[in-house]
Amino acid sequence: MAKVPRLAAGRARALGVPTRGTTNPNRLRRVDRWLVGTPSVQSVLDSPTPLVVDLGYGATPVTTVELAARLRTVRPDVHVLGVEIDPERVAAAKPFEDPPLLEFRRGGFELAGARPVLLRAFNVLRQYTEPEAWQSWSTMISRLAPGGLLVEGTCDEIGRRCTWVLLDADGPRTFTLASLPATIERPSDLAERLPKTLIHRNIPGEPVYDLLRALDARWATAAPFVPFGPRARWVETVRLLAADGWPVLDTRRRWRLGEITLPWSSVAPAGT
Numbered sequence: 001m002a003k004v005p006r007l008a009a010g011r012a013r014a015l016g017v018p019t020r021g022t023t024n025p026n027r028l029r030r031v032d033r034w035l036v037g038t039p040s041v042q043s044v045l046d047s048p049t050p051l052v053v054d055l056g057y058g059a060t061p062v063t064t065v066e067l068a069a070r071l072r073t074v075r076p077d078v079h080v081l082g083v084e085i086d087p088e089r090v091a092a093a094k095p096f097e098d099p100p101l102l103e104f105r106r107g108g109f110e111l112a113g114a115r116p117v118l119l120r121a122f123n124v125l126r127q128y129t130e131p132e133a134w135q136s137w138s139t140m141i142s143r144l145a146p147g148g149l150l151v152e153g154t155c156d157e158i159g160r161r162c163t164w165v166l167l168d169a170d171g172p173r174t175f176t177l178a179s180l181p182a183t184i185e186r187p188s189d190l191a192e193r194l195p196k197t198l199i200h201r202n203i204p205g206e207p208v209y210d211l212l213r214a215l216d217a218r219w220a221t222a223a224p225f226v227p228f229g230p231r232a233r234w235v236e237t238v239r240l241l242a243a244d245g246w247p248v249l250d251t252r253r254r255w256r257l258g259e260i261t262l263p264w265s266s267v268a269p270a271g272t
């Protein structure tokens with residue numbers, strides 16, 4: 001079982017600040033489904049001692065409890081540690097502990113000394129500035145176990161519109177948009193849920209702006225698919241984008257879930 005090191009008493013400085021604790025049951029189901037179904041994530045969970053950290057779980061630890069249950073379907077002995085900077089939220093989570101498989105601890109971007117193979121940080125960076133968000137990425141990836149992965153993203157209150165970035169120790173690798181297509185008028189509706197490192201870049205001249213406009217244009221072209229339902233229209237939208245040379249990484253099986261994943265280089269802010 002993974003052993004989670006503790007920072008020495010008196011040296012434990014949690015990096016970051018408490019923010020609003022909004023969360024909801026099942027809010028993070030889309031990213032969890034993607035994590036469980038993504039080969040690179042499955043491989044990191046193959047570690048002999050798989051430790052996963054959920055950073056910033058909010059007012060209740062419900063999404064951490066759900067993450068643990070979902071990961072157990074692919075790795076029954078996975079150890080999940082919820083880390084939260086607000087001490088009252090850590091105290092509120094204690095009754096949900098199931099040691100050693102599920103634990104909660106106070107900490108910040110330094111991860112309370114843990115070295116996870118997988119780190120999920122969802123809806124944590126919204127209230128930080130963009131420079132702080134970039135800095136937090138550096139801090140968090142520096143704390144990963146060798147070969148470890150960070151998934152950092154944002155979604156609406158009920159998890160129907162989500163975006164996230166997968167990073168390894170070298171930086172961002174992929175970018176994913178995921179939604180329930182029945183709830184969008186057009187793909188660029190997801191712009192309001194972009195990660196902090198991209199949300200200010202949805203402006204002309206920036207790659208993420210071009211991607212969202214390109215998706216909107218294919219969504220319009222895919223209008224003849226409306227009678228087959230919004231999911232079929234989304235699949236056709238992504239197929240058209242890929243056919244036009246965009247480096248779409250995933251396959252039709254994932255598009256049917258309302259997803260699209262591209263290399264980070266497709267959206268990396270101009271000049272980075």
Ligand SMILES: C[S@@+](CC[C@H](N)C(=O)[O-])C[C@H]1O[C@@H](n2cnc3c(N)ncnc32)[C@H](O)[C@@H]1O
Pocket residue numbers: 015016017018019020021022023024027028055056057058059063083084085086089107108109121122123124
């Ligand atoms: C909006 S809640 C998100 C809850 C949950 N992850 C979700 O997506 O539903 C954000 C939480 O992140 C916590 N937080 C903010 N900065 C943090 C940091 N640096 N380290 C740990 N927790 C942090 C806040 O205290 C808050 O409880």
